[in-house]
Amino acid sequence: xxxxxxxxxxxxxxxxxxxxxxxxxxxxxxxxxxxxxxxxxxxxxxxxxxxxxxxxxxxxxxxxxxxxxxxxxxxxxxxxxxxxxxxxxxxxxxxxxxxxxxxxxxxx
Numbered sequence: 418x419x420x421x422x423x424x425x426x427x428x429x430x431x432x433x434x435x436x437x438x439x440x441x442x443x444x445x446x447x448x449x450x451x452x453x454x455x456x457x458x459x460x461x462x463x464x465x466x467x468x469x470x471x472x473x474x475x476x477x478x479x480x481x482x483x484x485x486x487x488x489x490x491x492x493x494x495x496x497x498x499x500x501x502x503x504x505x506x507x508x509x510x511x512x513x514x515x516x517x518x519x520x521x522x523x524x525x
Contacts, residue, residue: 418467418486419457420449421508425519427500435498438521439466439485446502446519448483453512468502468519470512481513484520491523498522 425440427433433441447461450470461467467486473479483502488495501516503509 418447418449418461419459420447420461420467421455421504421506422446422459422465423448423468423502423504423509425500425502426516431499433499435500435519435522436524438488438498438500438519438523439468440498440500440519440521446483446485448502448512449486450512455512456508470517481517482520483517488521488523493523493525495520496522496524 424445435441445465446468447459447465448468448470452472468483469486471482484495497518498521500519502519503516
């Protein structure tokens with residue numbers, strides 16, 4: 418799969434809280450999406466897995482989150498593990514002007 422390369426950031430004071438999610442062992446990811454038009458520039462690798470950008474709309478919120486493809490396809494409940502993705506690439510700004518929460522925590 419190809420997409421746009423992003424960096425994964427976490428709070429160094431608290432450490433990783435993803436329960437062994439991709440942010441535990443990866444510093445970057447490749448984003449793809451069905452909700453946004455993302456250029457297919459970079460190949461996914463073991464060190465840069467695919468992360469899907471999802472637009473969520475609820476009664477109290479409207480936001481954008483990132484979920485690893487592997488987690489999405491597992492059907493398991495995922496949650497925010499404390500890490501964010503971001504890129505200084507101007508094409509990232511078409512999705513979000515701010516870092517995006519990485520929902521890579523799965524329990525059980």
